[in-house]
Amino acid sequence: xxxxxxxxxxxxxxxxxxxxxxxxxxxxxxxxxxxxxxxxxxxxxxxxxxxxxxxxxxxxxxxxxxxxxxxxxxxxxxxxxxxxxxxxxxxxxxxxxxxxxxxxxxxxxxxxxxxxxxxxxxxxxxxxxxxxxxxxxxxxxxxx
Amino acid sequence: xxxxxxxxxxxxxxxxxxxxxxxxxxxxxxxxxxxxxxxxxxxxxxxxxxxxxxxxxxxxxxxxxxxxxxxxxxxxxxxxxxxxxxxxxxxxxxxxxxxxxxxxxxxxxxxxxxxxxxxxxxxxxxxxxxxxxxxxxxxxxxxxxxxxxxxxxxxxxxxxxxxxxxxxxxxxxxxxxx
Numbered sequence: 001x002x003x004x005x006x007x008x009x010x011x012x013x014x015x016x017x018x019x020x021x022x023x024x025x026x027x028x029x030x031x032x033x034x035x036x037x038x039x040x041x042x043x044x045x046x047x048x049x050x051x052x053x054x055x056x057x058x059x060x061x062x063x064x065x066x067x068x069x070x071x072x073x074x075x076x077x078x079x080x081x082x083x084x085x086x087x088x089x090x091x092x093x094x095x096x097x098x099x100x101x102x103x104x105x106x107x108x109x110x111x112x113x114x115x116x117x118x119x120x121x122x123x124x125x126x127x128x129x130x131x132x133x134x135x136x137x138x139x140x141x142x143x144x
Numbered sequence: 145x146x147x148x149x150x151x152x153x154x155x156x157x158x159x160x161x162x163x164x165x166x167x168x169x170x171x172x173x174x175x176x177x178x179x180x181x182x183x184x185x186x187x188x189x190x191x192x193x194x195x196x197x198x199x200x201x202x203x204x205x206x207x208x209x210x211x212x213x214x215x216x217x218x219x220x221x222x223x224x225x226x227x228x229x230x231x232x233x234x235x236x237x238x239x240x241x242x243x244x245x246x247x248x249x250x251x252x253x254x255x256x257x258x259x260x261x262x263x264x265x266x267x268x269x270x271x272x273x274x275x276x277x278x279x280x281x282x283x284x285x286x287x288x289x290x291x292x293x294x295x296x297x298x299x300x301x302x303x304x305x306x307x308x309x310x311x312x313x314x315x316x317x318x319x320x321x322x
Contacts, residue, residue, distance in 0.1 A: 070198075
C-alpha cells in the first residue's frame with residue numbers, strides 16, 4: 001500500500017467504514033510509515049473536533065409535543081381546504097344563479113361580471129409574476 | 145421495524161407516523177439548522193417537512209429508507225425558505241458551542257480547535273459542508289449519506305476525504321495567519 005492510498009483509507013478507518021481486509025494492510029503501512037501515522041493522528045484530532053461541535057437545540061418539550069402539534073396543524077389544513085373549497089363552490093353557484101335569472105337587473109350583472117373579471121386579471125398577473133420570478137431564481141443551480 | 149411503521153402510516157395510522165417523526169425529528173432539525181442557521185426557522189421547516197411527508201406518504205416506496213426521503217423534502221423546504229427571504233445565511237460561529245462532556249483538559253484543547261474548526265468550516269464550499277454535516281451532525285453511515293444525496297458510496301468516501309483535506313488546509317491557513 002502506498003501513502004496516497006493509505007491517506008484515503010485512514011478516513012474510512014476513522015469513520016468505522018473500512019473492511020477487515022482493507023484494515024490489515026493499512027495497519028501494516030501505518031506501523032512502518034511515520035508520515036502516515038502523523039496523518040492518522042491529525043485526522044483523529046480533526047474527527048474529535050468535528051464531533052464536539054454542537055448546535056443550538058430546541059427544548060425537550062418541543063420534541064415531546066411535536067407530533068401532537070403536527071397532527072393539529074394537519075387537521076387545521078384539512079379543515080381550511082374544505083372550508084375554502086366549499087366557499088368557492090357556493091360563490092360560483094350563486095354567480096351562476098344570478099346570471100341565469102331573468103329577474104336580475106342588467107346593471108347588477110355588469111357590476112358583478114366586472115368584479116369577477118378583475119379578480120381573474122389580478123390572479124393571472126400574480127401567477128405570471130411567480131413564473132417570471134422562478135425563471136430568475138438565484139437558487140436554480142442548487143442541486144435538490 | 146421502520147418498514148412496518150411506514151406501511152401502517154400509509155394506511156392512515158397516525159401513531160405509526162408519530163413514531164417515525166420521533167425517530168427522525170432531531171436529524172431533520174439539524175439539517176434545517178445547517179441550511180438556515182436559525183432555530184425558529186429550522187423548527188418551522190421541521191413542521192413543513194413532516195406535513196409534506198405525511199401528505200405524500202402513500203406514494204412512498206416502503207422498501208426504501210425513510211430518512212433520504214425526508215432529507216430531500218427538508219432540503220427543498222429550506223431552499224424555498226431562503227428563496228422567500230432572498231438571502232443566504234452567514235455562518236454563525238457564535239451559536240455553535242463545544243461539547244460540555246469533555247474533560248477540562250480536553251476542553252482547553254478543543255475550545256481552541258473548535259473555534260478554528262468553525263471558522264474553517266464556514267469557508268468550505270457548500271457541498272463539503274453538507275457532507276460533513278450529514279456525517280457529524282446527523283451521524284450517518286456512508287450508505288445513508290449516499291442514499292440522502294443520491295450518489296454512490298464511493299463518491300461519499302471521496303467527497304468526505306476531500307472535504308476533510310480542505311478543512312485541514314483551511315485550519316492550517318487560519319492558524320498561520322494568527
